[in-house]
Amino acid sequence: MEFKHSYSRLIMFFSLSLLLSACSSTTTSEKATSKPQLMGAPDVLTQIDQPAQYYIDKIALANKPQTISWQLLSARALIAEGHPQPALDILSSVERNPLSTQQLFEVALVKSEAYLLEKRYQDAATALHFSSTLSTLELAHWQRYYLLNATISELMNNNAKAVEYRVALNDFLDAKLHSTNNTRIWELVTVIPASELYPLTQQFDTENPTLSGWYHLAMAAQQYRTEPQLLIQNLQAWKTEYPQHPALSAFPVELVKAMAITPYAPSQIAVLAPLTGKRAVAGEAIRDGMLSAYYQDEEADRINLRFYDTAATSADELYLQAIDDGADFVVGPLLKSNLTKVLPLVKEVPIISLNKLAEAPTTENIFYFSLSSNDEAIAAARKMQKDGIKQPLVLAPNNRVGNRLATEFSKQWLLLTQGTSDTYKYKSRSDMQNTVTSLFSVTSSNQRINLMKNLVGANIKAKTRSRRDIDAIYIIATPSEAMLAIPYIITTQNPYAPQVALYASSRTHGNNLSKSQNRDLNGLIFSDMPWLLNPDRELKQQTLALWPNMSKIQQNLFAMGYDSFKLIPNLLQLRNFPNLRLAGQTGILYINENGIIEREFSWAKYRSGKIRLEDTNAETKTTP
Numbered sequence: 035m036e037f038k039h040s041y042s043r044l045i046m047f048f049s050l051s052l053l054l055s056a057c058s059s060t061t062t063s064e065k066a067t068s069k070p071q072l073m074g075a076p077d078v079l080t081q082i083d084q085p086a087q088y089y090i091d092k093i094a095l096a097n098k099p100q101t102i103s104w105q106l107l108s109a110r111a112l113i114a115e116g117h118p119q120p121a122l123d124i125l126s127s128v129e130r131n132p133l134s135t136q137q138l139f140e141v142a143l144v145k146s147e148a149y150l151l152e153k154r155y156q157d158a159a160t161a162l163h164f165s166s167t168l169s170t171l172e173l174a175h176w177q178r179y180y181l182l183n184a185t186i187s188e189l190m191n192n193n194a195k196a197v198e199y200r201v202a203l204n205d206f207l208d209a210k211l212h213s214t215n216n217t218r219i220w221e222l223v224t225v226i227p228a229s230e231l232y233p234l235t236q237q238f239d240t241e242n243p244t245l246s247g248w249y250h251l252a253m254a255a256q257q258y259r260t261e262p263q264l265l266i267q268n269l270q271a272w273k274t275e276y277p278q279h280p281a282l283s284a285f286p287v288e289l290v291k292a293m294a295i296t297p298y299a300p301s302q303i304a305v306l307a308p309l310t311g312k313r314a315v316a317g318e319a320i321r322d323g324m325l326s327a328y329y330q331d332e333e334a335d336r337i338n339l340r341f342y343d344t345a346a347t348s349a350d351e352l353y354l355q356a357i358d359d360g361a362d363f364v365v366g367p368l369l370k371s372n373l374t375k376v377l378p379l380v381k382e383v384p385i386i387s388l389n390k391l392a393e394a395p396t397t398e399n400i401f402y403f404s405l406s407s408n409d410e411a412i413a414a415a416r417k418m419q420k421d422g423i424k425q426p427l428v429l430a431p432n433n434r435v436g437n438r439l440a441t442e443f444s445k446q447w448l449l450l451t452q453g454t455s456d457t458y459k460y461k462s463r464s465d466m467q468n469t470v471t472s473l474f475s476v477t478s479s480n481q482r483i484n485l486m487k488n489l490v491g492a493n494i495k496a497k498t499r500s501r502r503d504i505d506a507i508y509i510i511a512t513p514s515e516a517m518l519a520i521p522y523i524i525t526t527q528n529p530y531a532p533q534v535a536l537y538a539s540s541r542t543h544g545n546n547l548s549k550s551q552n553r554d555l556n557g558l559i560f561s562d563m564p565w566l567l568n569p570d571r572e573l574k575q576q577t578l579a580l581w582p583n584m585s586k587i588q589q590n591l592f593a594m595g596y597d598s599f600k601l602i603p604n605l606l607q608l609r610n611f612p613n614l615r616l617a618g619q620t621g622i623l624y625i626n627e628n629g630i631i632e633r634e635f636s637w638a639k640y641r642s643g644k645i646r647l648e649d650t651n652a653e654t655k656t657t658p
Contacts, residue, residue, distance in 0.1 A: 078106045078140045079174045086111035102128055102137060109144050118148035139170045143178050150186065159186045176206045193222045194234060201245050204280060216284035223252040231256070247276040260617035262607040266293050292611040297603045298363060298384060302338040304356035306366030306376070307388070311345035316368060319588040320388065323595025324365070326577065331599070344368070350375040357383060365598050384605070386598055386631075396628045401605060403631040405594055405620065410539040410561050411439045413635050414508050415446035417561070418537060423506040425453070426537075427473060429519060430510040432459035439510050439539075455508075463518055470522040473507070506535040509558070513544040517554040535559065540566070543638075543645075553643035561635040565593040565619040568636050568647055573619075593619035601631065 076092075089108040096104050105128050109121040125145050133141065142164050149158035162183055170176070180203035187196035200219045204212055226234075231253045238246040251272055258265035270293060273282070305324060307317035321341055328339050340359065342352040349372035356364060364385040367373055373389050377400065384399035394402065418426055428443055430436035440457040447455045460469040507523065509516055516538060527534050540562040544551070565574065566589065577592065578584065584592065597618040601608075608614050608625040616623040621633030637648040 076100070076103045076107060078103050078137065079172060080107060082107065082111050082114050084111065086115050086117070102131060102133070106137070106140050106144060109148070113144065113147050113151060116151065118151040121148045136170055136172065136175075138164070139172075139175050139179075143175065143182065146182050146186075147178075150182070150189075155186055155190050158182070159190070162186075173206055177203065180206065188222065193226050194230060197222050197226070197248060198245060201242070201248065212280065213283050216280050219248060220281065220284040223248050224255055226252060228253065228256045243276075244279065247272075247279045248281055250276075251279075251281055260615045260622060262292075262604040262611075262614045262616060263297065265614070266607060269293055292607040292614065295606045295610060297606055299333075299603065300361075300363035301336060302340065302359070302361045303363045303365060303599075303602070304353075304359070304361035305339065305341045306344050306349055306352055306356070306364065306372070307341065307368050308345040309341060309343040313345060313369070315588060316591050317343075317345070319584070319591035320366075320368065320595035320598070322581065323592040323597075324599045325595075326573070326592075327596045327599035342366075344372050348375065349373075350379060353379055363602060386601060386605075388594065388598065390630060398609075398629075401601075401609075401625065401629045401631055403594070403598060403601070405590055407435070407439060407539065407541065408442045409633060410541075410635065411442040411508075411510075412446045413561055413633075414537050414539065415443050415450060417559075417637060418447075418506055418508070418535075419450045421506075421535070423535065425504050426455045426506040426508055427504050428455055428457040428508045428510065429469065429473065430457055430459055431515070432461050436510050443508055460515075460519075463515060466515070466518050467522050470519060470526055474504075474526045474528075504534060505532065506537060509536060509538045509542060511538065511542055513542055513547060513551070513555070516542045516558065517551060520555060520558065533557075549643045552640055552645070555640040556642065557640060559637060559639045559648070561637055563590065563593055563620045563633070564617075564622075564636045565589060567638050567645070569619065590620070597623065 086108060089104055089111050092104040093101055093108060105124050109124045109128075112118070112121040112124070121144065125141055125148070128137075128141060142161050146158045146161040149155075149161060162179065180199045184196045184199035184203065187193070187199060197219055200215055200222070204215055207215055226249075231249050235246050235249045235253065238249065251269075254265065254268040254272055258268055276282075305321065307320050308314055309317045309321065324339065328334055328337070331337070340356070340361070342356055344352060344367050347355075349367045349369075353364065353376045362383060364380075364383060366386075366388050367376055368388045370389050370391060373387050373391060373394075376385075377387070377391075377395060380395075380397070380400055382399070384401070386401045386403050388403055390402035390404045390406070394400075415426075426447065428440045430440040436459060440459075444455050444457065447453060458469050458473040460466050509519060511519060520536065523534065523536065536558045538558055538560040540560065542555075542558065543560050543562050543566070547555075566586070573596075581588075581592075597620050600618060601616065601623065604614075604616050605625070608616060608623070609629065612624065612626070614624065615634075618633075621635050624632050624634075626632055638645050639648055640646075
């Protein structure tokens, strides 16, 4: 991975170097055309537009005063062709001669470029540490000097220094190259750790306000990356403080658009949910979550929150009634059957539906929010790829849910890796051992051993072998089923191969398991919403004090209702800038191009009978 990044940075450096050269120098052929009667001494900054051999041939034909210039051009041409060592040999010859300041500067630059190509980064940096008295009036020299230093710093993982050099480089670039350079500065500054940014802002506040402005901008982007409203407010404040800052040209178009958008600020929100009948428990949990968020909101006094019972009246009638009652935002309905009735009626008033359909309209004012278990299967495939898994298998029950989740996982794995993942299905708990044995191909191993015994005699000594190509299993199971499967997996897998990683969804995570039951799940990595793994502790304590008997499903729906209310003022920014995130109770939330509210889950692992939260960095880049 490091090699891949280094290679791409080198390619980017040499591409930009060629562009700088083209912008600031003439070509060899232009020089020859301007004075055909004399070969003359070439400018050492001439653009390299011929093969290296062309320049090498000129060395033998040139008079002594011209030789050094042709040697320097030859060295540059060799580097352009990827031959650093011959270039360094030529430079050694050049350095034995008395050189002008311009030639000394060029030797240092070319030597650094050669070392850079050889990945001798420290030597490349040292080559540029020449005396401060060594200066040049050539624009192209300073362009290459700062670009080289920035590239070397980046390759040596010193992004702050790379930013410093690129900010200095801007003084020597035209408007077109300014934009390219500023985009790269923005990419670099957003990956500097937050712990390093504050001291950098303090260091450069007076010394270099432009550089400090970049660091202040990055601090805001990191600090408020999951709070869109605060992020937009702080970016606008930054623009006021730095109205002429070059970073303004590097802002992503989507972010500029998001900053200009006025967020939804409804005065009356209608909530369509089942509040009576057999699905009342679900509707009430969503209602309670919305009310909890509502009473915490500073703007609650100006918002009228009204609930409509879809179990008592048809959802389409209730929707039209809510609009007549003055609703300027709608949340719901929950059931797919009701959603098909309401969606055709949606016009100007925006809506967050609490479910999604396979075929649903995509318009600017319709948003889809659901807690589908399919999303966790997709997230598991992404997590495994991020963790470096190469060959996963799926262990699933042979029923509708198991088949659906296994299919979703396999589809996502194929999309991410172009690889396949086999699925092994168990019919019941009693079938678990046979399925695990089959999964590891132990059955085939036993059959081969029995065949050999029949051929050569019963006294043959042989050990059962299990397959070694798989490195992870995605377990679709209840907690009790997983507790049965995991010991079989541990004892059946090949003892000489690395331990197979075990992944699961929230379906396998039980809230009320004993410590001994938790130990039976040791090693299992699983996903769940932050509300259950890493909640706002004060909010959760208050909630469970009011509703101490809430089931896990009720808690999920409560968190969904809470997030639905919190999403409303952030929807337009999230939709217009896909890299923005909102830290919710159901996950880290973002909106895709179809208006679907996606979730990034929290991940945890059973260790020594306890649940340990894993590092849950966002699966997609979270800085603008």
